[in-house]
Amino acid sequence: MHRRTGLVVLIAVLILAVALPAGSQEKPRSGGELIFVVPSEPPSYDAHQEETFGVIHPMAPHYNTLLRTDAFDKTGTKPVGDLAESWTISKDGLTYTFKLRQGVKFHDGSAMTSRDVKASYDKIINPKGGLKSSRGASYQSVKAVEAPDASTVVFRLKWPESSFLLNLASPWNWIYKADILEKDPRWYEKNVMGTGPFTFVEHVKGSHWVGKKNANYWDKGKPYLDGYRALFVKSSAAQVAAIRGERAHIQFRGFSPAERDSLVQALGPKITVQESPWDCVLMVAMHHEKKPFDDKRVRRALTLALDRYEGSKNLSKIAIVRDVAGVQVPGTPYATPPEELEKLAGYGRDINKSRAEAKRLLKEAGVPEGFSFTFKNRGIPMPYEPVGIWLIDQWRQIGLNVKQEVVEASAYHPMLKRGDFDVAMDFACGFIVEPDLDLHRFNTTSAANYGKHKDTVIDDLFVRQARAGDVEERKKLIRQFEKRLIDEEVHVFYTLQWHRIIPHNSKVKGWTVTPSHYLNNQLDTVWLAE
């Protein structure tokens, strides 16, 4: 009996001995400077006007937003309060009332109030003084933003919108100081003044950006880091060298599989790899006003030709694509379940059957064997090049003879807008996975409807899903939208979901990869292990 008790005690001690240090390692440690690489650089300092992650990565730590996405949620779709402490939504879904945190101060020591939130959102939604807003169109449902008292902000909507709360968690919607905006609406293009966990130290153009801990940050105990330094490095080889040579801890956008493998091989346990499906996708746009792509049988044949599952296996070894997905990122709330996905054209497991069907459809549409067309691709190597080559090979297998024309990146978007293509690679990258944000582009009137399809059913389904109050009902509508878009009418079709790979120094803790490279850059939860 004694011997058995002794054994139990010994095992318990051993478990504790192993478990305790592990547990204590995960307790955030204060201090240190996080160094990260940014492959792009801010054109201006005003996130309300800019489009590149080169603004978000070095600058987000200086700011707060009204809401943010949960820093530890891998889907990046769970809104939580940032400057908002709590909120209520009226029964009709038309009024959102936010209570703000008390004691929040700007870096100049002045108090943040609802007036600042209102001024910031007024600037985002209806910019004045010749300013532009890159995201004003996402808030068309907003009738008014009100600040009834210093700690309350009310958004009044023209119609209920399911995505509204998550849209307020946009990483672009930094809260600026109302007094400054009043004096000079362009002040934030060249200056920094936020309430965020880090204050601004310096920006040396083309070189680096430095921030230091905000000692008066409202979230007591945070941030853990003493500061951070963002290094602007364009060349991907130099980025990998920076991580490998331990000149930088992390790069928040993503590396290729080959770069990940080389870092893991070189640094072993010193490297931790976090991966996630990426909210970026390459699609194929077909011009609906050009023959034979005006025929949906031809468009359907093009998607049926793709062996997405085999393509995923092979391409994921060399390119930043992996998952086979529908109109939403896998693993997120409105993603297509695999069993439903397999029912869509081009997603079936039996590729021979799909390709036989594709050939039959082409024949039926009068497209001869060996029919030739030009596929326009964007002149960016990763992942456009490998995916483009893969597409051409897949189409060859149903008897199509496809020539690829690579168009220089800066000329690509104007080319799409002009409709100067038969079949072309289309692309989209979102900052939060949300059907309203991701599917809006497929509406008939959207500026991104490059294939020029006209489909009132799609338009109607989009509006209905956007206004659906119930999650299950919304899911059903999104499935209908998806079936219509990529199966029945095949206005466009998806290739493979991008795959985000972040190999980082194992010292970096408290950071979680999400499907968006625009999220989780406030750095308040990040800390460095010894």
Next chain:
Amino acid sequence: MLKYLTKRFLLMIPTILGVAVVTFFLIRIIPGDVVELRLAGDSSAVSEEVLQKERVRFGLDQPVWKQLLTWVSGIARLDFGTSMWTGAPIWEEIRLRFALSLQVAIMATLVAVLLAIPLGVLAALKQDTWVDYAVRIFSIAGLATPSFWLGIVFILVMLIVFKWLPPMIYTPFWESPWQNMQQLIWPALAVGYRYSAVATRMTRSAMLEVLREDYIRTARAKGLVQKLILSRHALKNAILPVMTVVALEFAFLIGGLVVTEQVFNLNGLGLLFVQAVAHRDYTLIQALVMLVSGCFIVVNFLMDVMYAWLDPRIRYR
């Protein structure tokens, strides 16, 4: 001499104007513009109205002749405008990078000159011996090896063998010479090696030519020691074409280290050039082309002055 210099100086003005006009039109032939690039991004669904508003702000809606007039009148006032990508004054963008590029150019030139002149002279003196062959192999290898490739090799060796990488942020020499050298010595060596190869070949052939001249034979016949023959009579005459090569290469290095700066992640003018072209930042591209061509023109002018000073036949012509 004064007449010669004035003539050379005045010739610089039409050259600069010609460069300005050609640059202005050439970059406008490239499809795409800064507004598309900056606002279309990956989401690519910005409305035409927003794009047009931005074009108006940059004056891109104006007729091309009007844009040219604004640009040329700006040059006359030494006002190159603001960057279309960052909104910062062009001078500020250039000033930030100029010191680094200039230092790399100077260091690479020093490496090149220190290698090229002794090696070239030695190869000429020991023509067709193993010394000559060794120098020729060294210089031909330098000509055949791109600087950026050598740079990559340097970085890989440092990473794999020494587990070390040069600093990624530029520290001015006067702030910390040690930090500064740690970062810049590698690109200077990579670029300087190729540069020295060109100059070595030139020194060798110029020396061989001079060493066969009558006045060298005379000097030898008079019993002058080899050291004096080389320094006073041979090298002084052979150095003119070498100086031309070195000077032109120096001017090129100011803005031409495009790939090497990418490899070493140097925040210099070469990298700025690439970014400006990639962003279709017209004002910045125009200013950078003017700067580099200005460097070439000034260096050429200085070379002409030096030629005139060293060679009386030129100044009395």
